[in-house]
Amino acid sequence: MKKILYIPGLACLLAISSCSDYLEEENISSATAENFYVTQTGYEALINSTYSTLRDLYAPTPYIFCAGTDLFFGAHQDAPLALTSYQSLTPGTPQVNDFFQTLYQSIQVCNTALHYAELTEEFQYLDSRRGEARFLRAYYYFLLVQSFGDVSLVTDMVDEPITHFERTPAAEVYQFIIDELSQAVNEVPATQSDYGRVTKAAVEHMLAKVYLTRGYEAYGQASDFDNAAAHADAAIGGQGLTVSFDKVFGYRNEVNDDVLFAVQYDQASLLNGGAHNWDTPWGPLIQGTGEGVAKKNLLHPTEYLFTIFGEYDSRFEGTFLNVRTYPYVGYYLNPKKSEVRNYYPRTAAQIADTAAWRAADLENRKDADIVPISSYWWEGNNQDAYPSLSKFDRIQNSDTRFTHDIYIARLGETYLIAAEAYLKSGNASLAADRINEVRRRAAMPGHEGDMMISAADVTLDFILDERARELAGEGHRWFDLKRTGTLMSRTKMYNPEIKSIYESGADPFQGNNGEYKILRPIPLNAISLDSEEYPQNPAYAN
Known part of the structure; x- marks a missing residue:
């Protein structure tokens, strides 16, 4: 059987209707595209599809973005060790495969939009829509080049099978991204309706x-x-x-x-x-009927993260929910009528003032369990008594879907x-x-x-x-540490899961041929389905 490159099939994404859910949902065929995308209505629908690809990329639990850093460590058997501690990171790691695949699927949708930008009828917002697609494609390549280094730079709409791609040097990919964004900044407006x-x-x-x-x-x-x-x-x-x-x-x-x-x-x-799954992994464990959320202790905040906020820094309280009500969503939906189950004071003033805190709302706070900051907060075995990272809290109950x-x-x-x-x-x-x-x-x-x-x-x-x-x-954190060359040093210092591996005498980042696992591995599917040689990153064996 003829091989079609998995990316995923960059080759078959638009040519074969069974290749992706996106195709099935939008009912894209060559005839439909030729007749529909050359109209303003059709082209606007295609641009909206480029935005929809963001949801595909960001839907999963954000291990790729947040795991294995100085801020969070794996504290549950469901958290992938390959990404939380690196030792078992291989070209077969599913989350890496999905990330790579979704990025190239998304790029191909953007390529299609930019292809039809030259064919569709003129309308008021065409330049802006072209710039929007260009921005999204550049962003996807930015994620790729940071994660994988040299990657295949595919800029044309692919409408027939391609069996081999070359890896483009990262320097060229960066220049392409900069050129695209430099063009997009002149195409999109300062404000959008x-x-x-x-x-x-x-x-x-x-x-x-x-x-x-x-x-x-x-x-x-x-x-x-x-x-x-x-x-x-x-x-x-x-x-x-x-x-x-x-x-x-x-x-x-x-x-x-x-x-x-x-x-x-x-x-x-x-x-x-x-919907997405960015609310779930930060814990604490909350799965009770009527809580309105489902959380697990998958990525536990490190001591470093819990203690990096100063006495007068309000961002702790803006990041973590230091008052947990029952139900959990009562904090958002009806705080004045929700029983406080836990209070997590962390500053000297807060800890000294717990009696006054309780008295300020005795009806709701009289039975609250007060758990001041201590090492108990960052123990991996502590499943349900620490402040929840609440930035992406998603509410799902009979009355509210948010x-x-x-x-x-x-x-x-x-x-x-x-x-x-x-x-x-x-x-x-x-x-x-x-x-x-x-x-x-x-x-x-x-x-x-x-x-x-x-x-x-x-x-x-x-x-x-x-x-x-x-x-x-x-x-942003994995990319921050990778960018600044501090991924190994800061995780060794602040991530207890990784620190314990070093203390046992092993190096979790040590990979193939003495190379370090800083870049992600090229997924096996991309390599095995290429008809020629598609090189692996140095730290990994195929």
Whole structure:
């Protein structure tokens, strides 16, 4: 049987109707495409499909994005050891296979949209729609090149079987991404009438992040960090952080000024419906009838994450639910009428004031179990008595169906991208200015001055700490550590699962031929279904 490359079939995605659910759902055939996609209505439907691919990518439990870092460790048998501790990471790891496959499926949808952009009828938003598809394709390639290094750069719509692809050098892939985003920034508008579409600020944010990431590579250019800072500042556009941190991820508050681009689930979004599994893994174990959520202790916060927030940093309370009600969703839906089951104070003032805290709402708090911060919080065997990471809490009960948007780019991160770029370009003063805007927003009322830093405080470790405080659980951390070359050192220091492997005398990152498992492995399916040689990454054996 003739081999068709699995990516997944880049070759057969549009040519054979049984190759993907996307084909079946949209009923795409060559005849339909020729007649439908050349109209405004048809082309708009195709562009909407490019946005839908984001949901395919972000639907699974976010092990690829968050596991095996300094922030979370595997604490349940269902968590994949291959991604939480690296030792068993191989080309057969299912989550890596799915990630690779979904990215190429999504790229092919974008390729199709860009192909028909040259054929469809002219209409008012055509340039913008072209830029939106270009942005999404560039973003998918950015995820690929960071994760796998050299990858196949496929930019044309594939409508017939292809049996072999070459791996394009990562340097060329980065240049392609930068070129595409540089074009997209001139095609998309500053604002969109449909909330959720790509805007100029989102493209500027991503350009900044791509330049920043390439700047660390051996093939990076001398101007990369300067370009990253310039594009980050362009994305900021003089806008301060005006949304309080606890409201950035507030219930039904996804449409806020901090969000530059997101995977849409909210009813006010461009495309509504669907669900994801980003609420489940952070625990604690909650599976009772009527709780309105289902959670497991799959990715447990490390001691480092629980303790990195300062006394006056409100981001802890904006990240973790330190008051657990019964039912769990009562905290969101009816807090004044929900019994408090657990309270988790962590600052000196909170711990000293527990009696006053209880008295402030005696009806709901009289039976609350108060569990102050201690090593018990970060014990892997502690399944149900620690603060839950609540940024993506999804409510599913008889009365309410709510799935939180997943933020891909938001202004709080843009400031930190600018700070890192300024630090790397030698301007610690401007780096401190950008960080201080983030910390000003994070400060508890009246303690803004206590949160400010100086240029002398700014180091790469400080920026990584600040990114942990601001962005925990948002899907950036593995890429942060990989970008900065700190994946091995910081997980060895802060991840107890990985630390214990080192202490046993083994190196969890040690791979084939003495190479380290920093890049992800190319999935076996991609290699075995290629008609010629498709090289594996050095640390892995096929």
